[in-house]
Amino acid sequence: MRKPLMAGNWKMNCTVKDAVELVKELKKYVKDVKNTEILVCPPFTALNEVSRTVKDSNIELGAQNMGYEDSGAFTGEISPLMLRELKCRYVILGHSERRHIFNENDGVINKKIKCALKNNLKPILCVGETLLQRRANLTKKIILNQIQNGLKDIKADDMKNIVVAYEPVWAIGTGKTAMPYQAQEIHASIRDLLEDMFNQDVGFNTRIIYGGSVKPDNIKELMMQSDIDGALVGGASLKAKDFSQIIRY
Numbered sequence: 001m002r003k004p005l006m007a008g009n010w011k012m013n014c015t016v017k018d019a020v021e022l023v024k025e026l027k028k029y030v031k032d033v034k035n036t037e038i039l040v041c042p043p044f045t046a047l048n049e050v051s052r053t054v055k056d057s058n059i060e061l062g063a064q065n066m067g068y069e070d071s072g073a074f075t076g077e078i079s080p081l082m083l084r085e086l087k088c089r090y091v092i093l094g095h096s097e098r099r100h101i102f103n104e105n106d107g108v109i110n111k112k113i114k115c116a117l118k119n120n121l122k123p124i125l126c127v128g129e130t131l132l133q134r135r136a137n138l139t140k141k142i143i144l145n146q147i148q149n150g151l152k153d154i155k156a157d158d159m160k161n162i163v164v165a166y167e168p169v170w171a172i173g174t175g176k177t178a179m180p181y182q183a184q185e186i187h188a189s190i191r192d193l194l195e196d197m198f199n200q201d202v203g204f205n206t207r208i209i210y211g212g213s214v215k216p217d218n219i220k221e222l223m224m225q226s227d228i229d230g231a232l233v234g235g236a237s238l239k240a241k242d243f244s245q246i247i248r249y
């Protein structure tokens with residue numbers, strides 16, 4: 001069965017000091033959690049200290065972005081080797097803020113996914129439609145494109161290391177969560193698509209997590225949906241208590 005994954009995306013928040021305090025508090029709240037995978041994705045500058053703090057705990061470490069080469073003249077970029085050195089296991093790729101604010105396209109995201117896999121990092125591929133696209137009835141088409149292009153030339157065998165995150169752009173940071181049935185509908189269609197692109201096992205086994213204004217009071221209903229395997233949490237992951245309640249849904 002698919003093990004639930006609860007991932008905190010701290011975005012551009014937390015100095016090193018804040019980050020260590022936050023993760024220390026979280027560690028206390030969740031130390032007995034076994035059946036759910038717990039992940040925090042601090043900003044790059046805090047990865048080293050957070051990595052030390054979560055060592056030998058049930059909290060895993062991820063990055064929020066990554067360059068698509070191992071090294072070289074890419075001013076301002078961070079390579080997968082650097083993330084591995086700090087014991088990162090996951091990397092968020094194609095987040096809507098990267099797509100919309102920093103103009104990342106599916107081609108770049110695809111390169112990043114391949115480079116992450118080559119370096120034993122697990123990509124969390126984010127997809128999602130804007131409000132305008134939803135209103136124009138384009139949701140499924142947009143997501144199909146993002147997944148087909150983002151996962152171009154990826155082998156079925158690599159899919160066991162990839163997580164898909166459905167994050168409707170209109171639900172991020174707005175307090176508007178997709179209704180659980182709306183999220184479920186899209187998650188189910190993503191699963192069908194993965195089955196078509198790869199095979200039945202990939203469709204069944206790939207974890208598809210939901211993101212967009214996830215809070216302690218809406219997580220339970222989201223997790224009751226058969227195709228929602230966890231959450232990618234922004235704002236609420238910055239409060240240890242709230243995030244721990246989400247983790248324990």
Ligand code: 13P
Pocket residue numbers: 009095167171172173174175211212213214232233234235236
């Ligand atoms: P919020 O939980 O703040 O809406 O952010 C969601 C998100 O973008 C997680 O990656």
